Amino acid sequence: MVPLLSSSSRPAHAEADAECHWAALDMLATLVAVVRSDARLLFVNAALEGVLGHSRQTLRGQSLATFFAEPYTLVQAIHNASTNQFATQRYETQLLRPGADPLPVHVVVAQSENAEQVVIELLQLETQSRHDREDRLVSQSLANKELVRNLAHEIKNPLGGLRGAAQLLEMELDDAALREYTQVIIHEADRLQALVDRLLAPHRSAPELAEVNIHEVCERVRSLVLVEFPLGLKIERDYDISIPEFRGDRERLIQSVLNLVQNAAHALEQRIMAGDAVIRLRTRVLRQITLGKRRYKLALELLVIDNGPGVPAAMQDQVFYPLVTGKAGGTGLGLTLAQSYVQQHQGLIECESVPGRTVFRVLIPLE
Ligand SMILES: Nc1ncnc2c1ncn2[C@@H]1O[C@H](COP(=O)(O)OP(=O)(O)OP(=O)(O)O)[C@@H](O)[C@H]1O
Numbered sequence: 001m002v003p004l005l006s007s008s009s010r011p012a013h014a015e016a017d018a019e020c021h022w023a024a025l026d027m028l029a030t031l032v033a034v035v036r037s038d039a040r041l042l043f044v045n046a047a048l049e050g051v052l053g054h055s056r057q058t059l060r061g062q063s064l065a066t067f068f069a070e071p072y073t074l075v076q077a078i079h080n081a082s083t084n085q086f087a088t089q090r091y092e093t094q095l096l097r098p099g100a101d102p103l104p105v106h107v108v109v110a111q112s113e114n115a116e117q118v119v120i121e122l123l124q125l126e127t128q129s130r131h132d133r134e135d136r137l138v139s140q141s142l143a144n145k146e147l148v149r150n151l152a153h154e155i156k157n158p159l160g161g162l163r164g165a166a167q168l169l170e171m172e173l174d175d176a177a178l179r180e181y182t183q184v185i186i187h188e189a190d191r192l193q194a195l196v197d198r199l200l201a202p203h204r205s206a207p208e209l210a211e212v213n214i215h216e217v218c219e220r221v222r223s224l225v226l227v228e229f230p231l232g233l234k235i236e237r238d239y240d241i242s243i244p245e246f247r248g249d250r251e252r253l254i255q256s257v258l259n260l261v262q263n264a265a266h267a268l269e270q271r272i273m274a275g276d277a278v279i280r281l282r283t284r285v286l287r288q289i290t291l292g293k294r295r296y297k298l299a300l301e302l303l304v305i306d307n308g309p310g311v312p313a314a315m316q317d318q319v320f321y322p323l324v325t326g327k328a329g330g331t332g333l334g335l336t337l338a339q340s341y342v343q344q345h346q347g348l349i350e351c352e353s354v355p356g357r358t359v360f361r362v363l364i365p366l367e
């Protein structure tokens with residue numbers, strides 16, 4: 001039963017009254033529709049309006065079943081609910097969206113207190129698994145942050161002493177051949193120091209916020225990478241130029257996107273030699289999305305897509321961990337750093353990869 005939907009005893013005002021009750025449904029991230037027993041729409045909440053791409057005024061009176069891959073199943077379920085054969089009924093199907101891919105949903109058809117009204121709740125199946133993945137990424141990165149910070153400090157302190165002692169020792173040595181050994185100590189201590197500095201970089205200072213245009217960020221990265229890889233690599237742009245500016249740290253975002261695009265370019269080594277390496281930078285606006293358990297009206301999505309061999313399957317769950325690398329000279333910090341910087345913008349980076357198509361997806365909330 002859905003108590004939100006108690007009906008009015010005055011038919012003339014019934015719809016207006018009900019509309020007020022339903023307004024609360026606009027706060028939900030789940031997609032909700034209220035229909036009559038013949039499946040015609042009385043109300044859709046804001047989340048469902050967003051997914052269907054029509055306003056509730058346009059949708060009112062239309063049959064909800066026309067938006068479903070199996071319309072008859074829905075009509076039957078609504079009939080069953082309104083004739084009291086079931087209080088609730090659940091099944092999985094696909095929601096057909098004009099101009100977009102079908103959306104896999106879990107449908108819950110429930111009676112309301114008014115026998116004439118049936119409530120349909122749609123849970124996005126991919127969202128559920130995305131939430132799980134996001135939760136994992138967020139908690140993983142929190143654990144990373146703590147571990148890395150502590151470890152880096154532990155290494156940093158004795159490192160200074162080690163280097164100083166080697167320098168003192170070097171001054172006492174008469175034999176030049178032995179100085180080679182102290183030089184090794186000093187050189188390696190410097191290398192470790194640089195590594196530790198990179199590990200601590202994202203936690204060192206607060207982001208410097210200013211208005212950022214994501215396409216300026218992309219263009220900057222594009223030109224930097226094309227200077228590094230002038231031959232055999234194409235970087236295509238597919239921008240949605242309507243994306244508004246937002247407050248962010250421009251330099252950190254450039255660094256994040258640069259790390260993603262450089263990784264893609266490195267993975268494309270073979271194709272660059274063959275001359276058919278392509279990286280695509282694609283931007284879009286997403287509406288009504290949930291990120292890190294918070295709901296946002298608007299977010300920006302930036303995809304970095306490459307046609308390289310892909311992230312090895314065994315590594316896919318760990319690419320954002322520090323020091324995880326598949327490259328001979330890699331430090332395995334590029335993605336950790338990119339993820340930290342994007343999370344400082346309340347955003348998230350995800351990865352999906354199969355041979356021939358690797359997508360790193362940056363999501364940043366706008367409002
Ligand atoms: N687009 C991609 N295609 C295939 N593998 C990738 C891609 N991006 C990342 N990887 C894999 O993920 C690993 C981790 O990347 P990450 O940027 O964190 O470290 P790195 O590139 O090895 O070193 P660095 O610290 O210099 O960036 C890479 O070594 C590579 O094996």
Ligand SMILES: [Mg+2]
Binds near residue numbers: 262
């Ligand atoms: Mg890298």
